[in-house]
Amino acid sequence: MLKKIQQIAREFLKQTENKKVQIVSHYDTDGICSAAIMAKAMQSLDKNFSVKIIKQLEKEAIEDLPKNSVLVFLDLASGSLKHINQLKNQVYIIDHHEIDKNEKISENVHIINPYLHDEDNLCGAALTYLFVKEINAENKKLANLAVVGMVGDMHDQNIGKIGNSIINDAEMKVKKGLLLYPATRPLNKTLEFSSSIFIPGVTGSSTGAISLLKDAGIEKKEGAYKSLIELNEDEMSKLVTAIVLKRTKRDTEKFIGNIYLIKIFNKLEDAREISAMINACSRLEHSDVALALCMGSKEARKKAERIYADYKQHIISGLNFVSSIEKIQGRDYIIINAKDNIKDTVIGTIASILSMSAVYREGTAIITMAWNNDKIKISGRIAGRNGRNIREILDSVVEKTGGESGGHPLAAGCLISRAKEEEFIELLRKKLEIELVKI
Numbered sequence: 537m538l539k540k541i542q543q544i545a546r547e548f549l550k551q552t553e554n555k556k557v558q559i560v561s562h563y564d565t566d567g568i569c570s571a572a573i574m575a576k577a578m579q580s581l582d583k584n585f586s587v588k589i590i591k592q593l594e595k596e597a598i599e600d601l602p603k604n605s606v607l608v609f610l611d612l613a614s615g616s617l618k619h620i621n622q623l624k625n626q627v628y629i630i631d632h633h634e635i636d637k638n639e640k641i642s643e644n645v646h647i648i649n650p651y652l653h654d655e656d657n658l659c660g661a662a663l664t665y666l667f668v669k670e671i672n673a674e675n676k677k678l679a680n681l682a683v684v685g686m687v688g689d690m691h692d693q694n695i696g697k698i699g700n701s702i703i704n705d706a707e708m709k710v711k712k713g714l715l716l717y718p719a720t721r722p723l724n725k726t727l728e729f730s731s732s733i734f735i736p737g738v739t740g741s742s743t744g745a746i747s748l749l750k751d752a753g754i755e756k757k758e759g760a761y762k763s764l765i766e767l768n769e770d771e772m773s774k775l776v777t778a779i780v781l782k783r784t785k786r787d788t789e790k791f792i793g794n795i796y797l798i799k800i801f802n803k804l805e806d807a808r809e810i811s812a813m814i815n816a817c818s819r820l821e822h823s824d825v826a827l828a829l830c831m832g833s834k835e836a837r838k839k840a841e842r843i844y845a846d847y848k849q850h851i852i853s854g855l856n857f858v859s860s861i862e863k864i865q866g867r868d869y870i871i872i873n874a875k876d877n878i879k880d881t882v883i884g885t886i887a888s889i890l891s892m893s894a895v896y897r898e899g900t901a902i903i904t905m906a907w908n909n910d911k912i913k914i915s916g917r918i919a920g921r922n923g924r925n926i927r928e929i930l931d932s933v934v935e936k937t938g939g940e941s942g943g944h945p946l947a948a949g950c951l952i953s954r955a956k957e958e959e960f961i962e963l964l965r966k967k968l969e970i971e972l973v974k975i
Contacts, residue, residue: 537648537650537655540652541648541663541666541667542670544628545671548606549671552583555604555605556584556585556586557583557585557586557606558602558607558608559571559586560588560590560593560613561588561589561590561660562590562591562593562611562612562660563591563819564611564689564818565687565814565818566659566686566689567611568814568823569664569682569684569685569688569814570660570664570685571589571610572681572830572831573675573678573681574608574610574668575587575827576831577671577675581672589818589824590612591881593615593940594940595616598619603625605625606625606627606628609629609630609631612942614631614633614634614651614942615636617635617645618639620642621640621642621645623644626644627642628646628647629648629649630649630660630667631647631649631660631663632650632651632657632658632659632660632663633651633942633944634944634945635647635651648667649663655698658696659685659688660689661681661684661685662686662699662702664685665678679703679705679706679707680706680800682702682705683706683708683796683798683807684810684814684830686699687796687808692793692796707799708796708797708804709797709804710795710797711794711795712793714733714772714775714792717808718763718764719806719809720764723749723761723762724745725745727744728740728742728745731885735748738782739855748782749761749775751778752774752775753771753774754771754774764795765795765806776792813826815847815885816840816843817829817839817843819847819850819879820846820850820879820881822840825843826840850878851886851889854883855886858872858904864965866969868899868901868923869965869969870896871903871905872904874906875906876906877906878904878906880908882906883905883913883915884904884949887903887915887917890902890917891920893919897920898919899919899922899924900918900919901917901919901926901929903964905957910955911951911952911953911954912951912953912954912956913949914949914950916929916947916950917947926946928945929964931948931950932967933967936963937952937953937959937960937963939953939956
């Protein structure tokens with residue numbers, strides 16, 4: 537794959553001489569980091585370029601792209617080849633989502649995707665970083681953004697040889713500990729707004745967070761609680777024990793790992809917090825702020841912090857709403873239709889939190905739905921990160937209802953017409969039950 541990246545990078549430099557470059561990237565953390573990496577690389581080459589951040593790559597969006605620009609798709613497009621093949625532009629796709637290897641690829645379409653090479657499943661930002669480093673070795677300074685993208689796409693816990701090479705390029709420190717973020721802020725707030733590790737009675741509760749710290753024997757120091765990275769070994773051990781006792785599933789090993797402290801704005805920051813901040817901006821329709829943050833704007837950083845605080849409240853209220861509504865449940869699956877009670881841009885995060893919460897047993901298919909004007913955003917996750925291929929399940933249903941789908945075996949999504957809501961749910965239930973019988 538690395539040789540392929542070298543080859544495509546050389547081709548890209550030739551094809552973009554005196555040509556405008558249109559960058560199209562996904563709106564999540566990985567996509568935003570990918571866009572920032574590519575934009576910074578284009579700036580260093582003094583290229584004429586523009587950036588478009590989108591939620592979903594639909595046929596209409598592809599058809600509306602400029603006809604005289606070189607198109608660069610980041611962290612998306614692998615599932616849209618049937619539409620992209622119709623374009624006359626020179627097209628570059630840097631993506632890590634599943635791709636149909638049987639789909640014909642036009643000569644004007646150049647793809648970097650680990651699935652084509654049976655390589656480590658690197659995220660979009662990591663692949664984009666490897667690409668721009670081939671364009672110019674000085675782009676090594678963009679490794680920090682690649683690490684944020686890796687963390688945002690949960691690729692930091694199973695890092696292969698290529699991923700480690702990117703981490704070695706970055707300006708950062710690594711510390712072992714609880715995978716809570718922010719690791720640099722007071723513990724009571726970190727616990728209250730914990731979504732990476734869902735803690736019953738603590739996540740979303742300020743009094744619950746303080747109570748847990750008391751149970752762990754961790755007291756305030758000079759009027760404030762320590763941050764996660766300030767805890768000594770004994771304090772960390774007590775905190776882990778207190779959290780484990782609050783969870784129904786004793787899965788300690790899943791939430792202990794590397795805390796990545798990367799250099800951003802000339803100081804060490806928790807990569808998970810920066811990732812979550814970027815994600816929050818995009819989910820609340822401020823992708824421009826997220827991109828500006830990654831490009832180094834201090835003003836954008838201030839705006840992002842305010843948006844992030846608002847987003848955390850959306851998550852807490854969303855989780856509270858989900859706990860109170862009636863759900864469609866079967867053996868090893870649950871469908872949660874939030875309708876217009878949770879933002880469509882937040883519903884995927886809710887699904888991810890539930891899949892890691894230990895509320896549902898490993899292998900449970902968790903499907904969340906939220907309205908988006910005349911469409912419905914559906915997010916699917918597999919609890920415990922081990923089980924059926926949720927991407928294939930959603931694909932098969934969307935084939936019948938119409939819509940767009942994509943993602944990974946354990947985390948996927950789709951967009952359908954609201955007019956197809958009942959039909960989709962009925963077909964999905966049947967498919968989930970048939971898949972269970974097969975198992």
